Amino acid sequence: MPRSLRSSRHQRLAELIVAFRMEAGLKQSEVAERLGRHQPFVSDIESGQRRVDLIELLDLAEAIGFDPRDLVTALLETPKD
Amino acid sequence: MPRSLRSSRHQRLAELIVAFRMEAGLKQSEVAERLGRHQPFVSDIESGQRRVDLIELLDLAEAIGFDPRDLVTALLETPKD
DNA sequence: AGCAGATTATCCGAAATCCAGATATCTATT
DNA sequence: AATAGATATCTGGATTTCGGATAATCTGCT
Numbered sequence: 001m002p003r004s005l006r007s008s009r010h011q012r013l014a015e016l017i018v019a020f021r022m023e024a025g026l027k028q029s030e031v032a033e034r035l036g037r038h039q040p041f042v043s044d045i046e047s048g049q050r051r052v053d054l055i056e057l058l059d060l061a062e063a064i065g066f067d068p069r070d071l072v073t074a075l076l077e078t079p080k081d
Numbered sequence: 082m083p084r085s086l087r088s089s090r091h092q093r094l095a096e097l098i099v100a101f102r103m104e105a106g107l108k109q110s111e112v113a114e115r116l117g118r119h120q121p122f123v124s125d126i127e128s129g130q131r132r133v134d135l136i137e138l139l140d141l142a143e144a145i146g147f148d149p150r151d152l153v154t155a156l157l158e159t160p161k162d
Numbered sequence: 163a164g165c166a167g168a169t170t171a172t173c174c175g176a177a178a179t180c181c182a183g184a185t186a187t188c189t190a191t192t
Numbered sequence: 193a194a195t196a197g198a199t200a201t202c203t204g205g206a207t208t209t210c211g212g213a214t215a216a217t218c219t220g221c222t
Binding site: 007009010013051052053054055057058068069072073075076 | 150
């Protein structure tokens, strides 16, 4: 586990992605398929074990169907640590 | 060079960060210092040789002084490839 | 409760990436 | 052309990524 994934923002990011996916009524495997990746890829992101590249986030947002800017707004409201 | 860094969005992201930094009148080394990192770290990001984690982007935006949502908006207008 | 199917999490290892520190190259000024 | 300031490249060891397989967990049903 990379130390960079321990901040509260990283944690919150993971939680938010889960929430957006749930709201969209999608399974990890469905999101993965839309991304052309495997289910553990999504699982790792949602459990905060893998970092999310900004470009990947845009793809993720499109696959799930949320506005990445809303996520950014929420993160900006989250204390850094 | 990782193939994940070859999309036009990755390229554009790098360009945008450079543009924001320039506009702010900051040197790579100044940004690096604010981030607690070394200058090559910023250089690698700006030359598109390193990916940018979403959380890192927020830090970068704060260090440079731009709204990360503006960057996202610009990227969303950039074709995927 | 127990089972079955569905969903998500973990493990493994090879490949890719990250990163500091040192060094090199570029750019502008004199 | 020499210096100084800024950015880019290189090196190599540590960390991270990711597919594939498997395991664990969850859910609804009887």
